[in-house]
Amino acid sequence: MHKSATTLLASSNIPSKNEVYLFVSKITSKSSRNNLIKILQAVQNRYGYLPEAGLKAISQFMNIPLSRVYGVATFYHQFKLEPPGRYVILVCMGTACHAKGNMNNYEFLRLLLGLDSNKHTTEDGMFSLESARCFGCCSLAPVIMIMSSDGSYKRLYGHVTPMLLKKIINEYRVKVLKEVTIHVGHTKRNFVR
Amino acid sequence: MVKRINSPEDLEKLRNEIIAKSKAEKHVVSVCMGTGCIALGADVMMDALEKEVEKHGLKGKVEIKKVGCVGFCEQGPIIIIYPEEICYLKVKPEDVPDIVSKTLVEGKIVERLVYTDPNTGEKIPKLGEIPFYKHQHRLLLANNGRIDPRSIEDYIAVGGYKALAKALFEMKPEEIIEEIKASNLRGRGGAGFPTGIKWETTRNAPGEPKYVIVNCDEGDPGAFMDRALMEGNPHSVLEGLIIGAYAIGAHEGFVYVREEYPMAAENISLAIKQAEEYGLLGENIMGSNFSFKVTVHRGAGAFVSGESSALMTAIEGKVGEPRPKYIHTAVQGIWNKPSCLNNVKTWACVPLIILRGAEWFRSIGTKGSSGTMIFSLVGKVNNTGLVEVPMGITLRDIIFKIGGGIRGGKKFKAVQTGGPSGGFIPEELLDTPVDFDELRKVGSMMGSGGMVVMDEDTCMVDAARYFVDFLLEESCGKCVPCREGLKELSRILNNICRGEGKEEDIQLIEDICETMSEASLCALGRTAVNPVLTSLKYFREEWDEHIKDKKCRAKVCKALINYYIDPELCQACTLCLRECPVGAIHGDKEHVHWIDQDKCIKCGTCYEVCRFGAVKKISGEPIPPPPKGMKPIRKRRE
Ligand SMILES: Cc1cc2nc3c(=O)[nH]c(=O)nc-3n(C[C@H](O)[C@H](O)[C@H](O)COP(=O)(O)O)c2cc1C
Ligand code: SF4
Ligand code: SF4
Ligand code: FES
Ligand code: FES
Numbered sequence A: 001m002h003k004s005a006t007t008l009l010a011s012s013n014i015p016s017k018n019e020v021y022l023f024v025s026k027i028t029s030k031s032s033r034n035n036l037i038k039i040l041q042a043v044q045n046r047y048g049y050l051p052e053a054g055l056k057a058i059s060q061f062m063n064i065p066l067s068r069v070y071g072v073a074t075f076y077h078q079f080k081l082e083p084p085g086r087y088v089i090l091v092c093m094g095t096a097c098h099a100k101g102n103m104n105n106y107e108f109l110r111l112l113l114g115l116d117s118n119k120h121t122t123e124d125g126m127f128s129l130e131s132a133r134c135f136g137c138c139s140l141a142p143v144i145m146i147m148s149s150d151g152s153y154k155r156l157y158g159h160v161t162p163m164l165l166k167k168i169i170n171e172y173r174v175k176v177l178k179e180v181t182i183h184v185g186h187t188k189r190n191f192v193r
Numbered sequence B: 001m002v003k004r005i006n007s008p009e010d011l012e013k014l015r016n017e018i019i020a021k022s023k024a025e026k027h028v029v030s031v032c033m034g035t036g037c038i039a040l041g042a043d044v045m046m047d048a049l050e051k052e053v054e055k056h057g058l059k060g061k062v063e064i065k066k067v068g069c070v071g072f073c074e075q076g077p078i079i080i081i082y083p084e085e086i087c088y089l090k091v092k093p094e095d096v097p098d099i100v101s102k103t104l105v106e107g108k109i110v111e112r113l114v115y116t117d118p119n120t121g122e123k124i125p126k127l128g129e130i131p132f133y134k135h136q137h138r139l140l141l142a143n144n145g146r147i148d149p150r151s152i153e154d155y156i157a158v159g160g161y162k163a164l165a166k167a168l169f170e171m172k173p174e175e176i177i178e179e180i181k182a183s184n185l186r187g188r189g190g191a192g193f194p195t196g197i198k199w200e201t202t203r204n205a206p207g208e209p210k211y212v213i214v215n216c217d218e219g220d221p222g223a224f225m226d227r228a229l230m231e232g233n234p235h236s237v238l239e240g241l242i243i244g245a246y247a248i249g250a251h252e253g254f255v256y257v258r259e260e261y262p263m264a265a266e267n268i269s270l271a272i273k274q275a276e277e278y279g280l281l282g283e284n285i286m287g288s289n290f291s292f293k294v295t296v297h298r299g300a301g302a303f304v305s306g307e308s309s310a311l312m313t314a315i316e317g318k319v320g321e322p323r324p325k326y327i328h329t330a331v332q333g334i335w336n337k338p339s340c341l342n343n344v345k346t347w348a349c350v351p352l353i354i355l356r357g358a359e360w361f362r363s364i365g366t367k368g369s370s371g372t373m374i375f376s377l378v379g380k381v382n383n384t385g386l387v388e389v390p391m392g393i394t395l396r397d398i399i400f401k402i403g404g405g406i407r408g409g410k411k412f413k414a415v416q417t418g419g420p421s422g423g424f425i426p427e428e429l430l431d432t433p434v435d436f437d438e439l440r441k442v443g444s445m446m447g448s449g450g451m452v453v454m455d456e457d458t459c460m461v462d463a464a465r466y467f468v469d470f471l472l473e474e475s476c477g478k479c480v481p482c483r484e485g486l487k488e489l490s491r492i493l494n495n496i497c498r499g500e501g502k503e504e505d506i507q508l509i510e511d512i513c514e515t516m517s518e519a520s521l522c523a524l525g526r527t528a529v530n531p532v533l534t535s536l537k538y539f540r541e542e543w544d545e546h547i548k549d550k551k552c553r554a555k556v557c558k559a560l561i562n563y564y565i566d567p568e569l570c571q572a573c574t575l576c577l578r579e580c581p582v583g584a585i586h587g588d589k590e591h592v593h594w595i596d597q598d599k600c601i602k603c604g605t606c607y608e609v610c611r612f613g614a615v616k617k618i619s620g621e622p623i624p625p626p627p628k629g630m631k632p633i634r635k636r637r638e
Helices: A005-011 A017-030 A036-047 A052-062 A066-075 A095-099 A102-113 A162-179 B008-023 B035-039 B042-055 B093-106 B152-157 B162-170 B173-183 B195-204 B225-232 B234-248 B262-277 B308-315 B344-356 B358-362 B395-402 B436-441 B460-474 B480-497 B505-519 B523-527 B529-538 B540-549 B575-579 B605-609
Strands: A087-092 A127-132 A144-148 A154-157 A181-184 A187-190 B027-032 B062-067 B079-082 B086-088 B211-216 B252-257 B293-298 B339-343 B372-379 B385-390 B412-417 B423-426 B450-455 B561-565 B585-588 B591-595 B615-619
Touching: A017 A036, A017 A052, A036 A052, A036 A066, A052 A066, A087 A102, A087 A162, A095 A102, A095 B372, A095 B450, A095 B460, A102 A127, A102 A162, A144 A162, A154 B035, A162 B605, B008 B152, B008 B162, B027 B035, B027 B042, B035 B042, B042 B062, B042 B093, B079 B093, B086 B093, B152 B234, B152 B262, B162 B234, B162 B344, B173 B195, B173 B234, B173 B344, B173 B358, B195 B234, B195 B339, B211 B225, B211 B234, B211 B308, B211 B344, B225 B234, B225 B262, B225 B344, B225 B372, B234 B252, B234 B262, B234 B339, B234 B344, B252 B262, B252 B308, B262 B293, B308 B339, B339 B344, B344 B358, B372 B395, B372 B412, B385 B395, B395 B412, B412 B460, B423 B460, B423 B529, B460 B480, B460 B529, B460 B540, B480 B505, B480 B523, B480 B540, B505 B523, B505 B529, B505 B540, B523 B529, B529 B540, B561 B591, B561 B605, B575 B585, B575 B605, B605 B615
Parallel strands: A087 A127, B027 B062, B211 B252, B211 B339, B252 B293, B372 B450
Antiparallel strands: A087 A144, A144 A154, A181 A187, B027 B079, B079 B086, B372 B385, B412 B423, B412 B450, B561 B615, B585 B591
């Protein structure tokens, strides 16, 4: 039985418990001034979100009640508690972008990706959709940013319209399928159709 | 290994060396590598430029400089060629060969890339003569575009760290504070508190150590002046901070940069590292006995964290919530020690004042507000971008002279200053000068420099709702008036936008606003009412229309509008039909299209894609019924 490329994509976003513990123990022992926000940022940078095991590990290693770790993690917009899709689409909801109709673009993307108000990540784990605060590119409003879940890839798109978004999303679909290669036995199979 | 600067003379010597070295180069090509231009492809264009310059054997004769945001982001990617100051806009990689062979080799101008005046059609190649720049007075932004923000040598070449040398070796800390007080510099982060007085309070407050902090949280959603300064000239902010630390008696400082600004954090971190290497930061700065270190702190994204006491708790690693300010943070801030927080722009003013004197600074601007202010001019104006203007200039001049008026020949409706804490200013008050006190008089505020222009297509009820919803999400929830007040305001405003408003709602809104502005703990709650109250005060008719006539004249509030296809204009191109995400459009190649209102989710896609302007938005009027049977199209005459 092979897993389909897409379910594999979705599950590959979730790290194992042991690995998370190891990572947190490493970073918490290193930092001299124990700064919870910095540790949370490090964990999120590593995994693209804050896995439950990570929050527990932080609480344990830093000797901070789990409720406080959750408190800080939920206070700031930056922190995510759910695994994001491979690419995260951030729609700017700043004033300039709002004035130029980015809400419409957001709704359009939601439809296009088949998401609703409770579901932010596509079934196949390819995209997450989020609203964001101003990127400081307001001159190009309306603006969206697409970034990879680990934050290593980021790109801004200005003056977006539903039509342009459709084109962009299709480009990323192709890109993702090219990126995903799975191992079946010893042969590498590339999922481009 | 760089040589440490151990005296003011060392600094001058280095400066002369750098200048002598750069004289050899004939042209300097500045390529904007700000966040905006990179989003528009400046990085790709840059690669092409480097290759092309090399291909023509111009290496050594032409210096390519990666500069920070020059403020005209919308026209990016931007190239400026010095010494002629030729400015090329919207440069694509394909344009690079022409720029190199025509301009750099033959000294000719590539006409198609220069600014064209939309009114006269005149071509304006010189940066300083483009209307957008001509009416500006650039002090803080003067070197954005001329220096590589990642090169301390560039900054030194334009006179950088001269003010620091003067402060450390020619002035006593008290004299510096007196100079800042005399300059009448007021904080550029929001409230316009006199900077000199704040410094003095921290200096005289009991307790050691003392801290100084740069506020680059830039929480106003829709503004980017602090970003541009941090990205484009980080050393100027750092130099101001070091001078301030010396005047206040602080030996440790923080730069708080919001999460969304990776490049700003990177550039300031690099600036700190370079300054340390050159002996301009760290132990015994420039051979004096003053020592000072700086750490960069990344914010995690919360508007309220930009407030002074909240920002300080965030630096301590806790949840960034404000605390009551019976005791000011200038006296008890980070770890309860005296801490002086200023905005990015405030710090950047300091070296200028020290170098050129308080009197010079006061000569710019108005009596109550001296110096310049950087605004991030965005929204429905023709020229969007960063504008630095002397205080006292009118809003009209900013929007019409610098901003070039309203886009698409539409009608101006309002300008919003001060972000979520500010208000909307209507047409009849456009001659209000920008000045801390004057803006407050009309119900808005200077804020930190956000300026959003709105035209007839902006709904003022929706705009007020937008800020309330933004603040509802951002309120830390610690105090009742702010938390509950915003919740209630949001509910009422959303109802009105949905066409479910009642006449008594207005009174209720006013009552809530009064309580919030008086009883909230921090300025977030106290000023949150400004957008609502100014919208009500200046645009009451729109509120009444929403409530009574269920009409949104700007056609923004979804529940109050409908899309319909004008049968006279439709050319049956089937584009909208194919693009409608829910299949609400009916028709075929031969026949006029029509929208099934029950299916339509009002996404606006058809309106966007129709090339014949056949899709219309209507509000407050009955929707014309769909055509009976299949109506053949009326072809446009070719
Ligand atoms: C809710 C709230 C958000 C704020 N956000 C910012 C900000 O993003 N940047 C800033 O410089 N000041 C901000 N301020 C103002 C700061 O509290 C503080 O007054 C300012 O940084 C002091 O610097 P200044 O004297 O140079 O203006 C905010 C204030 C409030 C109440
Ligand atoms: S507004 Fe959107 S849903 Fe309605 S008809 Fe047009 S494209 Fe279809
Ligand atoms: S896009 Fe415009 S012209 Fe074309 S079918 Fe739709 S309404 Fe008619
Ligand atoms: S408002 Fe969208 S980038 Fe600033
Ligand atoms: S980023 Fe290039 S002009 Fe602003």
